[in-house]
Amino acid sequence: MGIKNRLIFMNFLQFFVWGSWLISIGAYLGGTLHFTGTQIGAVFSTLGIASLFMPAVLGIVADKWINAERVLGMSHLIGAGLLFVASTIKDPVIFFWVMLLNSMFYMPTIALNSTVSYVTLEKNGYNIVKAFPPIRVWGTVGFIAAMWIVDLFGWKSSNMQLIFSGFSALVLGIYAFTMPSCPPEKSKQDKSLISSLGLDAFVLFKQRKMAVFFFFSMFLGAALQITNAFGGSFLDSFKTTHPDTFGVQHPLLLLSISQISETLFILTIPFFLNRFGIKKVMIISIFAWVMRFGLFAIGDPGGGLYLLIMSMIVYGMAFDFFNISGSLFVENEVSPGIRASAQGLFMLMTNGVGAMIGGYGSGLIVDLFTTDGIRDWNTIWLVFAAYALVLGLIFPFAFKYKYQAKNEAIS
The missing domain is CATH 1.20.1250.20 (MFS general substrate transporter like domains)
Structure with missing residues (x-):
């Protein structure tokens, strides 16, 4: 498989994981688990809470100590486990904390996915500005595809959407470790939190x-x-x-x-x-x-x-x-x-x-x-x-x- 096709598959899965539950989970929480509006809103607020600091923290880890593709892989593997756990929970408070942990490991992967793509394209002599957008658009395709699968299989009001997302994250987590090496760059060592x-x-x-x-x-x-x-x-x-x-x-x-x-x-x-x-x-x-x-x-x-x-x-x-x-x-x-x-x-x-x-x-x-x-x-x-x-x-x-x-x- 060519490097562009490998990156397309990675970007596809990156947003496939998210699309498996982001749009449909509200119906599951409200219609099946009978969460209140505030409790559903709290679950979605976890995306914002995690975005306040976790992308920067894991970005520094990738900049200074661990290859970006490995941080990406580890984050998705941890996220997969948390999604499996979330699929078994019916208590709104516990569900909130598990999804907060999941968001803390998923939200940084959006930037890490881009970093791995940029570094890989650059190493292979591609113009990033021209080459990346056609690759990134497959992320949106992946998001839409996941929504369609969840809908057509009748999982929109069940915990199967979380299990499905967990398996997708597991596949991506393993796949990320096979991507070309993206080691920390010396020039970025002094980048602060x-x-x-x-x-x-x-x-x-x-x-x-x-x-x-x-x-x-x-x-x-x-x-x-x-x-x-x-x-x-x-x-x-x-x-x-x-x-x-x-x-x-x-x-x-x-x-x-x-x-x-x-x-x-x-x-x-x-x-x-x-x-x-x-x-x-x-x-x-x-x-x-x-x-x-x-x-x-x-x-x-x-x-x-x-x-x-x-x-x-x-x-x-x-x-x-x-x-x-x-x-x-x-x-x-x-x-x-x-x-x-x-x-x-x-x-x-x-x-x-x-x-x-x-x-x-x-x-x-x-x-x-x-x-x-x-x-x-x-x-x-x-x-x-x-x-x-x-x-x-x-x-x-x-x-x-x-x-x-x-x-x-x-x-």
Whole structure:
């Protein structure tokens, strides 16, 4: 097998492991184990908690002491064991702690997977900028494939999704040890935890535009967790009113349109950034979130299926125009000396603090509008849409940034 194909398989499995449970576990926890909204939100907040520090910690381990491919392999093997344990747990408190441990070992592997890919491509004489994106896209394919398998095998409301994910992680953990050696680089020996966490980029908060940007990034990061946590539970709630519809029979197939849309909207980012600049692109993203939640509020798997499909499609714009475009904005705005730290800070605010707020906050809202176990999804989604709308109304006035094409052109 050629080195590109080996990397494709590794990237495919990296996100296959995650896609096996991330979108479907909400329905399992709420519908089968009867967790409350707050308890489900707490499980999703583990992704944010782990992202606050573990990628930096294991990144330093890979930079200084142990080959990156070995850290990647060990992390997935430990994660596999924790997923097997999680599949046997029904207590919400114990489940939270096991999934927190799992997140602490899974979240760092996203960056480690990229590191192994970069080093391997570079050693084999490839241009990373050109060679990696076509490889990375197979990660999204893996995520979607896992969702489809879980759905078609009927595991979306059972612990089999965790067992399946555990076996996938086990395979990837073993496979990672067979990848080409990616030893620590001497030039990175002095990289500190402070730098890895992005904390030395906190100087950017002295600039008003960057402070506002990071502040809104945090709250948009929270929006991402809402549908991850409760999209499956929402569709599952139509079992009594629309039992034979496609959206109820195959909710993960329907939700996977979001990931497909995500891969397509990535291709439009250069055009939109060059044409409109980051401020307008961010505004588009925020109002796309309003549409995402609003369409959920008025849609259903029956006559309103087209509204749900529209919500899935608009998700790609909501996610990419904030997450990918935001990263590019940071890359262009900061000095070369702190670019890596600034990207770490961006990830800290979105996938760390933002994910924590989104996990806990969405759980509280869901519980607030739950009576005798019945969730008022229409009101819940309208509250989330209002949340995004408030951000959209404030952002244009708070973010003072004049677009100059010569400074922000993305090719």
